[in-house]
Structure formats: C-alpha cells, structure tokens
Amino acid sequence: MDNSEKHHQRIANMTFSSVYPHYVDKVEKKGRTKEELTEVITWLTGFDDKQIQSLIEEKATFETFFQRAKLNSNAHLITGVICGYRVEEIENPLTQKARYLDKLVDELAKGRKMEKILRT
Template identity: 75%
Template sequence: MSNTSTHDERIAKMTFASVYPMYLAKVEKKGRTREELDRVITWLTGFDNKKLQELIEAKATFETFFQEASLHPNASLITGVICGYRVEDIENPLTRQVRYLDKLVDELAKGKKMEKILRA
C-alpha cells in the first residue's frame, strides 16, 4: 500500500478519544455492546479497561496509544480489506495497527463470532 506520509501523519495525530465514540456507535447500531468492543480492543492492545479509560481521558493520539500497547501476537492474522486497502499490504506500522483495530471493529459490527474476531 502506498499511503502518503501526510495520510500516515494524520492518522498518527488523530486521538483515540475522538474515534472511540464512532466505534461504539457502529457496534451498538448492529446490536453489539460496549463490553464486546472493549474486549476486542483489549485483545489487540493488551490494555485493561482502566488503562483504556485513561488513554481516552488523556486524549492520547493513535501514535501514543499504539506506542503504549502490547500488540497481540496473533494481530498479524488480521487480514482483509478495510477502508479500501488490504490490511496486510499497509507498509507504515502505525497505520497498519490502526487499520487492524478498524478491521476488528468492523468484524464485530458485522456480527462475527467473538472467537473468530479474536483469532482463537
């Protein structure tokens, strides 16, 4: 994937707190819960609910969010298309991590079983 550095930089500077309510609205509209969303985020990042809330309140950028995360060893199993791009082809590591999260939220909203989403 050939993202421009401007695009990558914009994603890095975006705050997780600004995107989280959109993730939540997307999954709740499809009948899923905040708990399920948080479980998916926790699986990917290693954060507990307390740390997740701290990052939201601190208005952490995605750059900070993923610097502090311990990405799940199976994160590389997240493949497919999100926002018109193949996740596995994204070259910038931070942009790829953000798209991993987008893909998991998308799978949750589409009604996939939690075991499949969490690559169990």
C-alpha cells in the first residue's frame, strides 16, 4: 500500500459526496438497496440518513466525515482485503476508516448477510 503522506492526504481531501454515488451504484447493480447502504454507513459512523445527506450537500471531506463520526465500537472487527491490502494492517487511522467503509460496501455488494456485515 502506498503509505506516503501524499496518499493519505489524497484520501483526507476526497469528498464523501464524490464517492457516495459510486457506493450506491455498486450495491444497486448487485441487487442491494440504498437503504441497506445507509444502514451500513449508520452502523459504522453513527450518522442517520439526514446527517449523511447533510454531509453530501456540504461536500464534506473524508477527514471531516470521520472527525464527526462516532465509529462503531466493533469497527475493529472489520478485517480482510480491500484494494489488495489488509484493512486491519493499515497504520494511518483516517485511511483505515475510509477502507473500513469500502470493505463494508464491498461486503454488501457481494451479497453478504447484513448480520455478518454489521458484525453482530
């Protein structure tokens, strides 16, 4: 994984609103719903649908997005490979949180059961 400061800054400065439509497309193409995506994001961050929409409208960066989030106490249970890297081994906290979200979206798109995705 590119552990350079430049890579981490790129993720920090990326807006949630620029990535969210891709998340929606990805899960809907695989037969899942936007509501299920919201449930996953809510589980990870504590944001409800209204807060998610507000962050999209605000064009909040991932840095702002995760600063405001109340990360689920079970987020550390998210393990596995995303983009060729193990999420549990990512050292930069913000990059790791962004990859947690990517991993959950991937699991949703792959048809994994919601109770497994939400680590219950």
